[in-house]
Amino acid sequence: MSAERPTATQFDVAIVGAGVIGLSCALHLLRAGRSVVVLERDRVGAGASHGNCGTITPSHALPLAQPGMVRKALRWMLTRDAPFHVAPRLDPALLAWLLRFGRNCNWNQVRSATRDRAALLKLSRQLLEDLIHQESIDCAFSASGLLTVFRDERAFDESRVLESLLAEVEVPIEALSGSEVQAREPALRPGVVAGHWYPTDAVLRPDHLVAGLARIVRALGGEIREQSPVESFRFGSDGAPRAVVAAQAVVARELLLCGGAWTPQIARMLGLRVPMQPGKGYSITYPALAAPPRTPLVLRERSVCVTAWGSGFRLGSTMEFSGYNTQLNRLRLDALVRGAAEYLQPPLGGAVQEEWYGWRPMMADDLPIIGASSRLPHLWFAGGHGMLGMSMSAATGQCLTELMLGRTPSIPTAPFAPGRLGL
Numbered sequence: 001m002s003a004e005r006p007t008a009t010q011f012d013v014a015i016v017g018a019g020v021i022g023l024s025c026a027l028h029l030l031r032a033g034r035s036v037v038v039l040e041r042d043r044v045g046a047g048a049s050h051g052n053c054g055t056i057t058p059s060h061a062l063p064l065a066q067p068g069m070v071r072k073a074l075r076w077m078l079t080r081d082a083p084f085h086v087a088p089r090l091d092p093a094l095l096a097w098l099l100r101f102g103r104n105c106n107w108n109q110v111r112s113a114t115r116d117r118a119a120l121l122k123l124s125r126q127l128l129e130d131l132i133h134q135e136s137i138d139c140a141f142s143a144s145g146l147l148t149v150f151r152d153e154r155a156f157d158e159s160r161v162l163e164s165l166l167a168e169v170e171v172p173i174e175a176l177s178g179s180e181v182q183a184r185e186p187a188l189r190p191g192v193v194a195g196h197w198y199p200t201d202a203v204l205r206p207d208h209l210v211a212g213l214a215r216i217v218r219a220l221g222g223e224i225r226e227q228s229p230v231e232s233f234r235f236g237s238d239g240a241p242r243a244v245v246a247a248q249a250v251v252a253r254e255l256l257l258c259g260g261a262w263t264p265q266i267a268r269m270l271g272l273r274v275p276m277q278p279g280k281g282y283s284i285t286y287p288a289l290a291a292p293p294r295t296p297l298v299l300r301e302r303s304v305c306v307t308a309w310g311s312g313f314r315l316g317s318t319m320e321f322s323g324y325n326t327q328l329n330r331l332r333l334d335a336l337v338r339g340a341a342e343y344l345q346p347p348l349g350g351a352v353q354e355e356w357y358g359w360r361p362m363m364a365d366d367l368p369i370i371g372a373s374s375r376l377p378h379l380w381f382a383g384g385h386g387m388l389g390m391s392m393s394a395a396t397g398q399c400l401t402e403l404m405l406g407r408t409p410s411i412p413t414a415p416f417a418p419g420r421l422g423l
Helices: 020-031 069-076 092-103 107-134 153-159 161-168 178-184 206-219 260-268 330-343 389-404
Strands: 008-016 036-039 084-086 146-150 174-177 194-198 223-225 230-235 241-245 248-257 276-286 297-299 304-309 312-321 354-363 369-372 379-383
Touching: 008 020, 020 036, 020 206, 020 379, 020 389, 036 248, 069 084, 069 092, 092 276, 107 161, 107 389, 146 153, 146 178, 153 161, 153 194, 174 178, 178 194, 206 223, 248 260, 260 276, 260 354, 260 379, 276 330, 297 330, 304 330, 312 330, 369 389, 379 389
Parallel strands: 008 036, 008 248, 036 223, 084 312, 146 297, 248 379
Antiparallel strands: 146 194, 174 194, 230 241, 241 248, 276 312, 276 354, 297 304, 304 312, 369 379
16 A cells, blocks of 8 residues: 555546446446546556457356366367467466366356346346437447357257256247258358357447447546556545555545456455456457348357458457467467358458457356455445456446445346455
8 A cells, every 4th residue: 555645536436447347337327426537557448348249148148167168178278279278377376266167167056157147138238228329329239139150060969058048047049950040141151050049139349339438428527547557555544445546646435446357456456366367368350341241140169259340340259368468369360260261151351450359357157246345345346247248238337336326236236246255
């Protein structure tokens, strides 16, 4: 903790992180009449909110931690372009995370996590569409549905457990034959054997959504300070942690950590250890296609997501646990292109507009952290959304605000409480 700086600005809430989660929380708090400052270490939406595929997916209610995933991870450990890759290294925090992850790979935990995730995803799906229309956010939103495509019968058979698990939580899913998939999506090559159709999924341009949220936050009187990394914290007489940013001190009655994959480093300055790992994802963005896919696609065996907007076309996905490695891994980018070429009709795209990587904030139980700290007064968390930050953002902002105001949240939030992790 540092000495108090001489100049300070008072706010009701200081939010650390200007990604889609931090901005969504800011918007809801401002609407509730709270004064808000958002502190961003880089620029608005510079992290995982920028280069993801922009799918809004109630269909992804099942957690990553499923029976068989540990075995797959071990088998893929020496395959550097595998869809799920753990880079071999001595890292006690990663080992502890993997042990937690392994303990969650059972069907009881899968069903429990699916129920909790589905509640957040379904609420967020509707809130997000309503917000985009009400605020006229130009982010290429489309209630398009999503199609998961299979070229291997065995892989499809193994995936059919989704049909019963998603039915239990009232997420619509429809099994399709290969001919039905081809008829629905002409951009696919012959050889598709089956698919799953998710009619309630949607798609948008993620960087445009974040820019729109930032615009609304500023219009509502919120302050966003970019290039303002947290240096340290101090505590007031009421026990509230105070963020000190660059040359300016920010004093706030409440502090909300929305730092994405950087949350563990920020929380460590408060004496807290957040059991989160950065899961590195990649994407490649091209100019718009002349004949793009009609709907977002997941090319199942290669774990490649395909999205197309009027302004561009993107391939993305992969999950790499390599710490905060800043290398743009060519092997993994090439794997996206090869995977897409197996499924899609050429040409896939023109000159590359952007090659990107970003770190997703991964929790071992695949449940986000939403709520008040059980350790420090006036400290709140909204993070750990893994691959679903876009999809869960609107409901996270609403529920977090309801909790801060002492109201009953729109959905049960106990499964997401920081106290479950000793936070």
